[in-house]
Amino acid sequence: MMKKMLAAIAPVAFWGFLIVSVFLIVMENDKLKKENGRLSDSLTAQIALNHSQQEKISRLAELDTKHTQALAHAKSEIDTLHNAARAHPERVYIKATCPASDPAVTARVDNAATARPTDAAVRNYWLLRERAATAGQMILGLQEYIKSQCQ
Numbered sequence: 001m002m003k004k005m006l007a008a009i010a011p012v013a014f015w016g017f018l019i020v021s022v023f024l025i026v027m028e029n030d031k032l033k034k035e036n037g038r039l040s041d042s043l044t045a046q047i048a049l050n051h052s053q054q055e056k057i058s059r060l061a062e063l064d065t066k067h068t069q070a071l072a073h074a075k076s077e078i079d080t081l082h083n084a085a086r087a088h089p090e091r092v093y094i095k096a097t098c099p100a101s102d103p104a105v106t107a108r109v110d111n112a113a114t115a116r117p118t119d120a121a122v123r124n125y126w127l128l129r130e131r132a133a134t135a136g137q138m139i140l141g142l143q144e145y146i147k148s149q150c151q
Contacts, residue, residue: 074133
């Protein structure tokens with residue numbers, strides 16, 4: 001009788017164990033599917049972020065190239081003007097206004113030479129012109145950077 005009972009319980013226990021095992025495997029499978037979905041979403045977000053960053057880097061490289069070329073052009077133009085001014089100083093005109101002369105003072109011949117700026121003033125002029133071009137391009141570049149990055 002005990003053997004019959006054991007013989008009847010053994011298949012039931014086996015099938016019960018099998019059902020519980022399948023249930024646990026299905027639960028683990030569902031948990032892993034959810035984790036996989038979460039990780040897939042995270043990967044998709046990272047890929048989109050990476051693509052966005054690559055586009056920004058590309059736009060910044062274009063801005064840099066554009067402003068570097070503009071600065072090189074401005075410096076080249078300044079150098080051309082500077083070389084022309086050195087070669088033909090008589091063709092350099094400085095727009096200036098002088099105070100009216102005092103009629104009580106008699107005209108003197110010792111100051112009859114053409115008014116010319118000092119050599120230091122001329123050097124400073126070209127230096128300031130180059131620095132102004134550099135600063136201008138830097139400002140334009142920063143403005144475009146702010147417009148493109150702070151949208």
